Amino acid sequence: MKNNVQLITYVDRLTGSGVQALDNILHNQLSGLFSGVHLLPFYYPIDGSDAGFDPIDHTEVDSRLGDWGNVKTLGESHELMADLIVNHMSAQSKEFLDVLDKGSDSPFWELFLTKDKVFPAGLNEEQQAKIYRPRPGSSFTNYVLPNNQSADFWTTFTDNQIDIDVTSDVGQAYLTRILKTFAENNINIIRLDAAGYAIKKAGTSCFMLEETFEFIDQLTKKSNAQGIDTLVEIHSYYQTQIEIAKRVDQVYDFALPPLILHSIFSQDFSALIKWLNISPRNCITVLDTHDGIGIIDVGPMNGKKGLLDNAEIDNLVKKIHLNSAGESQKATGAAASNVDLYQVNCTYYDALAANDYDYLLARAIQFFAPGTPQVYYAGLFAEKNDMSLLSATNVGRDINRPYLNSEHIEKSLEKPITQAIIELIKLRNNSEAFNGEFTIEGQQSVLEMAWTNDKSQATLLVDLTARKASIELNDKGKKRFILLESLLN
Template structure:
């Protein structure tokens, strides 16, 4: 069955209340405002906020059970992360590898760095890395011998070797198991790092990356599941993903919307709206922050730099991109760590305009739980953890989250979400109408139904005109 054309909520298993049962109670409060949920990893994990899974077959008992997950999937589309690039170093497979070395039945799962051939300064310089050191970890086997494995992210996350059939068997089993629990959409986390070829960037290496993605698309489709490959890079990647029948990510939208509202200029946003894929998942905020590479080539460099400087004044330290030969240098900005509400200076009208633009953009919109509750930067959590992205990952008690639903800004947002999730016009045709450079006019039509949005970017005011059940035009302000 196709995904419901309705708003999805992005949430951790334990940051609205104590666990999945509390999250389920909270989602029930949202009624028809949401038609799906993207549940961030609920699996046993030892690092990276759940993205270092020991297995995809179990739910961390601290969060709940598979029954709690299936409750979230009942009557809604459920998206789960398939962390396909790596396994936790505490996983049974890697622990067996440490005990038995190459004699382990799981040895083929992991990248033997020393078997890849010489990696000199020139080869290292090309590798796209995500931390302040080369992406290798030395390990000691039980017999005292040494080896090296690949770790793109933390030392606890051991990369898988996609030259091995054993990895595909593991992933096929994971996909089948997750589909059996009601998953409709799999977000393929960090898939771009699966292509390890010395002498290349080892990131999004073509054509190998497309062969890997096509295997995941076909395997998931065999279980009635769609895939959402996650990548931050030039916007051409999203077009290429969409052309291959997979869900693309509208990661360019957040910086384009921030630029339009901060400058009162919609020209670049409109240009993207004319050409963006329609089989996309749109976001303004995620657990990772506001991503920048996706807007490169869409916003002029000076405008992108001005946006970075503006939001950075209210952010934690940005996440950087580096290369293997310059691991301690300042790289290009990768992600801005800030809630979207704070990025817009906690201006409720601007925030509702941004959400309205997102909801009228082609695709299925996702709203991050902090954004749903118009949350501000959690500076205390940042100081406590030292992790920049935690500034946008507040822990809400069940009572705190339920109470936030009654604040004026969130009530306005919920009305807008309910309209987007239920109005029949959004199942029809998207239209972008002429408007001045400091305005935006866009809408949807299906038969006798229509839903239209007019945004005055300088006044930060948005007006909705939509048909009711009798086909009469109703006008409201966001």
């Protein structure tokens, strides 16, 4: 994968149309900005209970977006990332419907995970308490089967997302079929969605077990053999991320977004500097995604210190709620239909009180941090919280999943903040310095991030107290000095 800025987007929610329209936008309004695109779920259906993360058919492009031919064409000009949803599939899939019709006589019976497969002697309270939960409530949903029978199926996220038994032969065949389809259609990298929950074992947390690492290792090898790299998506304790990074192609730096917010809010870079001195280098960086802003990634866990303490996390969350005029509070936790209680749902722009300078500073820090930067489509255009969509769906994460179109893009491209972000993207893409060595220094409100690659250097200097930031570039003797605020003029 090229070390250039990439775009994260839903096909329909950016374009108002399909893959061909996205291709046109990337070659026109957004020409030359993104070397790659993370296509959020484009499988049938894109409008299930979890915005495509509950596929009925993981190998079928939703016809409203086009077909595999359109995806393959897009992949000829851009590196493509797609989600491999390893943990579950839709309760409306033909495979699960067949199970409901035929019970254990279905050829797909072994594809799905039931409670008694993991707990054949029954699940006691002690075992139940150990299971790591991303949401409140039970890990299981009871479904009626033929002959007056029923079964408790694992439903880690929602009752419409039935967990797969990835250790079974039919489960392995299912994943192999998806990989083959991806390889045939120019998918270069897969995001292993919810991979940490894929392996369940009695008496454990059923999250990121040693067996989970082994499963990810095996799946990575299968993917690599098809010419596909893997990116593991896991929200967890920061030390866990470091360990995971040693064993996979790439991980997300999910600690970065809350740490940047904390730094700006508290005027103290100490936690961020500590993290970037030890953070994985084989990572993808983001500020915002289709999910909320992760908190668990910087917090303490099981008595172990986090990058931030509980008081700092409380202040961070309260400040986001304050900056967004309470809108994030309406979309977070028990206030809306959330599948993850460890995230704050809010656009990153509104988390920073829609302050253009602070938002641009956050992007600059992201682009200078180690890793390959990705920019979410709503973040590119500095979108505000979509309260109308939240009200219509009562899905907390929809606050940051707006529906745009070509006309909206044209207007957004005229905004000073969008133009400034585009300039930062060009800077990040065009400097050879970012392929070199990274250093970071600073204390309290002052930060210096630098990249050096032979005769190319790039340095970001920030003083939060003075509200000044600058970028110094030297690309093989060609020097530039940029005051960050000047990009907004």
